[in-house]
Amino acid sequence: MSSALPKAPRRGLADESADLVRAAIFSGHFPPGAPLREVELAARLGVSRGSVREGLARLEREGLVRGGWHRGTTVIDVTAKDVEEVYTLRAALDRLAATTARRTASPENLSRLDQTVADMAAEIAGAADARRLVALDIAFHDQIYTAAGNDRLTTAWRTIRSQLHLFQLRRADAGYDHYRARVVDEHRELAALLRSGDPNTLARLAEEHVDSARRSLLAGLAD
Template sequence: MVRPARRRGLAEEAADRIREEILSGRVPPGSALREVELAASLEVSRGSVREGLALLEREGLVRSVWHKGTRVIELTEADVEEVYAVRAALDRLAAVTAAGRGENLDELDRLVAAMAEENDGTRLLSLDLDFHEAVYRAAGNRRLLEAWHAVRSQVYLFQSHRIRYGHEHYAARVVHEHRELAELIRAGDTERLAAVAEEHVHSARRALLQGLAEGNYQRPHGTP
């Protein structure tokens, strides 16, 4: 017999609030996440916190180790290489597939126009991720979209630190790179698009790794 469904509202709310703290940088990479403290702060049960942390672990934002508790993932070179390698493959496939369908592309132009009017680091990053979400949706492949959602939170976390290591570099490139992607998707130039989509990701990876190596941490407009 199928077991009764459980209400997960509090667990999902706990996950949302903890995720917000992690992605904002208020809870840095490597930080310990203690159930008792989180439950008191969020005014929910430890069970709800535990379930919320399990959701975040499936997103790849936290890691739990038996008898050692749960921590926010680190920004190590190995982690960066893994996440951006996966993202490069997914973004290439999504962009080429979206170009082949040629549907629902107006949202890409709208988001590029919004980026051009924005200087706040946090909002620029949100528009950046919304652009890629729109590409995945335009591709019309449900499993590809689910694969993107599995890494999206990690991408957001890593990109937020990329911006903190070089906000001016990011702001100077973000509009041009996304406009080029939108134009190539609309034109259906899949050969060039595939290369540009991959380079877009690898450029971000190189910038983050350089920032990690140099440690020139900045606080862009709009970040805590």
């Protein structure tokens, strides 16, 4: 284990352990398929094995890791079957979230969306870090679900959010130029339609946005 994992603060150690391991997965420290060993994680994070075990159980409920009796815990692989399942579900959720937010979003919600798009554009104009762009991408959609104001819809989003974050990172790694060229314009158009667009056009674009990501990721996996 390298020094990439800092010590966990002495509060809510299971949650802190989950947060730190999740961040390490998203940073690429633990790639898809990598083993997550309780003893090594506990030593690196400075917590008990019990706290690590509880933290990994949280990540398993998010779908980000897999484990079971008589086998170790690993980061999920990015398979075509998983991609099809997650992005099909996401298309339905995003369509509902967008059309609901079209009716319920406050001026503050819309301003946050605009600012996130501006942050994406600024990132591309600068160093254009792929992981930062993906984090902004996910944050943009978090804000749409917040604007929709439907707690059960948000809960459904959160069941796939971590998996989706990992898949989007894989998408960016596999076809970064394609992702970089589209990410700002696609999200800017969604933000504009959420403010004043035709609801049917918004619903269609929300689904097309997800389908484009799905196709791009599957092409990258095939390559």
